[in-house]
Amino acid sequence: xxxxxxxxxxxxxxxxxxxxxxxxxxxxxxxxxxxxxxxxxxxxxxxxxxxxxxxxxxxxxxxxxxxxxxxxxxxxxxxxxxxxxxxxxxxxxxxxxxxxxxxxxxxxxxxxxxxxxxxxxxxxxxxxxxxxxxxxxxxxxxxxxxxxxxxxxxxxxxxxxxxxxxxxxxxxxxxxxxxxxxxxxxxxxxxxxxxxxxxxxxxxxxxxxxxxxxxxxxxxxxxxxxxxxxxxxxxxxxxxxxxxxxxxxxxxxxxxxxxxxxxxxxxxxxxxxxxxxxxxxxxxxxxxxxxxxxxxxxxxxxxxxxxxxxxxxxxxxxxxxxxxxxxxxxxxxxxxxxxxxxxxxxxxxxxxxxxxxxxxxxxxxxxxxxxxxxxxxxxxxxxxxxxxxxxxxxxxxxxxxxxxxxxxxxxxxxxxxxxxxxxxxxxxxxxxxxxxxxxxxxxxxxxxxxxxxxxxxxx
RNA sequence: GGCGCGAUAGCAAAGCGGUUAUGCACCGGAUUGCAAAUCCGUAGAGCCCAGUUCGACUCUGGGUCGCGCCUCCA
Numbered sequence: 259x260x261x262x263x264x265x266x267x268x269x270x271x272x273x274x275x276x277x278x279x280x281x282x283x284x285x286x287x288x289x290x291x292x293x294x295x296x297x298x299x300x301x302x303x304x305x306x307x308x309x310x311x312x313x314x315x316x317x318x319x320x321x322x323x324x325x326x327x328x329x330x331x332x333x334x335x336x337x338x339x340x341x342x343x344x345x346x347x348x349x350x351x352x353x354x355x356x357x358x359x360x361x362x363x364x365x366x367x368x369x370x371x372x373x374x375x376x377x378x379x380x381x382x383x384x385x386x387x388x389x390x391x392x393x394x395x396x397x398x399x400x401x402x403x404x405x406x407x408x409x410x411x412x413x414x415x416x417x418x419x420x421x422x423x424x425x426x427x428x429x430x431x432x433x434x435x436x437x438x439x440x441x442x443x444x445x446x447x448x449x450x451x452x453x454x455x456x457x458x459x460x461x462x463x464x465x466x467x468x469x470x471x472x473x474x475x476x477x478x479x480x481x482x483x484x485x486x487x488x489x490x491x492x493x494x495x496x497x498x499x500x501x502x503x504x505x506x507x508x509x510x511x512x513x514x515x516x517x518x519x520x521x522x523x524x525x526x527x528x529x530x531x532x533x534x535x536x537x538x539x540x541x542x543x544x545x546x547x548x549x550x551x552x553x554x555x556x557x558x559x560x561x562x563x564x565x566x567x568x569x570x571x572x573x574x575x576x577x578x579x580x581x582x583x584x585x586x587x588x589x590x591x592x593x594x595x596x597x598x599x600x601x602x603x604x605x606x607x608x609x610x611x612x613x614x615x616x617x618x619x620x621x622x623x624x625x626x627x628x629x630x631x632x633x634x635x636x637x638x639x640x641x642x643x644x645x646x647x648x649x650x651x652x653x654x655x656x657x658x659x660x661x662x663x664x665x666x667x668x669x670x671x672x673x674x675x676x677x678x679x680x681x682x683x684x685x686x687x688x689x690x691x692x693x694x695x696x697x698x699x700x701x702x703x704x705x706x707x708x709x710x711x712x713x714x715x716x717x
Numbered sequence: 718g719g720c721g722c723g724a725u726a727g728c729a730a731a732g733c734g735g736u737u738a739u740g741c742a743c744c745g746g747a748u749u750g751c752a753a754a755u756c757c758g759u760a761g762a763g764c765c766c767a768g769u770u771c772g773a774c775u776c777u778g779g780g781u782c783g784c785g786c787c788u789c790c791a
Contacts, residue, residue, distance in 0.1 A: 268721090286791070294791090301791045331789075411720095414786075420719050421787065466789085488791030489722090495790090518791070519722090525783075529790060556740080557730065562723080562784070572729060576740045582754065607732090615731045619739035629755055688750060695752075706754050713754090 260315065260609045262484070263560065265492060265515040266413055270611050273514065275483050281317045283309070283484035284474045284512075286491055287369070289326040290350035291335040294357050295535035296550075296565055297488065297521045297528050303551055304518045304559040305486050306363040307647060311608050314646050322477050323366040324470060325351060328373050328463055333453050343452055347371075357538040360547040362648040368477050372469040376455045379464045379472040383441045383457075385506040395432040398444030400459050404437045407501045413515060414493035439498055440465040467498035471511075475503060485512040489560075490527075492517055519562045528565065536565065546660060548649065549574045555614045555647055576622075577649075577657075578715075583625035584641055584654040585713075591638035594646065600624045604643050614647065621649075658715035666701050676705065676712050 260273040275281050285305045288298055305323070312319045326332075327347040336343040351371075358365075372379075383400055386392035391407060394400050404410050404418065411417050421437055445454040445461040454461040464472075474482065480503070487496065496515065503511040520527045523534045541550060544567075553573035557563045594601050600620050607616035621644055628636045644650035659669075667675075675694050682690040695705050702717045 288791075289789090297791050299791090304791095329789090414720080416720055416787070486791095490786070490790055492721090493786060494788090520785075520791075522784080527785070527790090531788095531790065560722090561730085564729085569729065572741055576729095579740070579754095585754095610732090613731070615739080619731070622739055626756090630757095683750080686750080692751070699753095704753060707749070707752080708754075715754090 263611045281319045282478040282482035285323045286487035287323040290347045291332045293537040302363045303554045321366040322368045325371045327371045370473045378476045391505045397432040400442035401438040471502040480507040484514045486516040489517040518559045552577045581654045581657045583628040587637035591641045594642040
């Protein structure tokens with residue numbers, strides 16, 4: 259029985275899908291004006307894990323992760339680069355897919371782009387206007403009248419009074435209430451034609467919050483099961499989505515809200531604005547993508563996760579132990595035997611709000627079992643179980659010999675040295691054998707002797 | 718200022734009202750020509766102060782500290 263921590267209830271709740279055996283979930287994706295950083299990697303990997311676990315549990319899952327391809331920052335960046343927003347966003351969408359693929363993130367069932375759902379967005383604004391929740395301001399923007407929506411703040415736990423009390427310095431605004439947010443931004447002079455769409459309120463473009471409500475509704479319906487995103491989206495983004503969708507449709511929007519914790523650097527949130535971010539591709543130059551995925555999954559998705567080379571090194575060492583246990587595992591291991599004791603512990607952990615640290619601990623216990631018993635069944639079970647998390651699916655030797663920086667000596671050179679060392683050992687010339695081993699070690703190659711012969715891996 | 722989250726061994730990170738989390742590092746042993754890998758074993762924890770309880774790292778209250786949101790942010 260799966261339990262999910264629902265931000266709306268601030269508690270773990272038993273998961274009950276709207277439609278038996280079907281799950282419809284939506285995750286806020288990227289605004290594509292730059293390369294993805296590690297924080298984006300965490301969202302992608304975490305919800306990929308959720309997606310995989312739901313499917314593994316037998317659900318028919320429809321997973322939507324949107325792409326914001328129209329937004330102030332995109333317009334600004336495109337102007338700076340003197341290129342069209344389409345060229346800009348397409349480039350970063352491609353880059354995002356490369357990063358996601360590297361991290362073993364499965365493609366969502368739908369990746370809607372905001373610019374392809376403008377009619378649905380306008381329709382929603384119209385509905386909100388009819389329901390008395392939207393108004394056109396003097397500056398031409400169409401805003402959402404927050405105070406007219408009962409229940410505003412139910413997700414973030416903020417009341418309108420609290421929000422007003424905590425208000426920051428507000429720029430001069432045409433809003434009826436400073437907390438109102440924009441549904442439709444009027445077009446400004448000098449803006450490219452490609453960022454303007456016609457509407458009954460005049461030319462303009464959609465507000466960010468509106469995009470997700472409209473795309474979610476279009477692809478998943480007025481009410482769906484799970485909505486995810488980073489913890490920073492809880493307010494105002496998700497709060498506003500609720501106001502829009504429930505205000506327009508009059509029914510509950512989402513049943514379970516999930517929010518992942520941040521990646522931190524030196525104990526501070528990694529973000530564009532703080533400038534302390536590392537892009538995924540930057541990190542992948544130094545660390546194997548599976549190490550990064552493992553690093554993310556060995557922490558609970560709601561906990562903060564500090565990024566540093568030391569922690570990545572630690573994750574690499576741990577993953578190496580798991581792969582070492584799989585050295586003689588067959589390539590094709592088949593499915594998981596869910597009746598086996600480790601699998602049951604694994605399932606219990608995953609069903610408890612996706613407790614991947616606990617699930618990973620089970621993997622280590624199973625690795626110990628594999629090493630002790632040399633059982634092929636145990637090895638197959640380990641690989642199959644890890645596969646549920648999108649881990650350990652490569653050939654163990656490939657992983658172990660790949661190393662973080664696949665450069666230096668090539669395989670042939672290493673094997674030649676190993677042969678030379680075997681000859682030296684046969685001749686009882688241990689000084690020569692040790693010298694070869696030491697030289698290889700200096701090249702980052704670690705030798706391991708066993709009854710079956712000598713194998714090597716990269717440090 | 719308002720709202721929320723967290724504090725676990727050297728580092729990272731979970732569960733649990735009483736019985737080994739787990740990984741890395743450390744110590745002892747097995748194995749090895751010596752290593753590495755592996756196995757066996759030891760050691761090491763729960764921010765502070767109260768309370769509840771036969772018993773609290775785990776529950777309650779109060780502190781302290783850290784982080785996040787209240788503006789675009791995954």
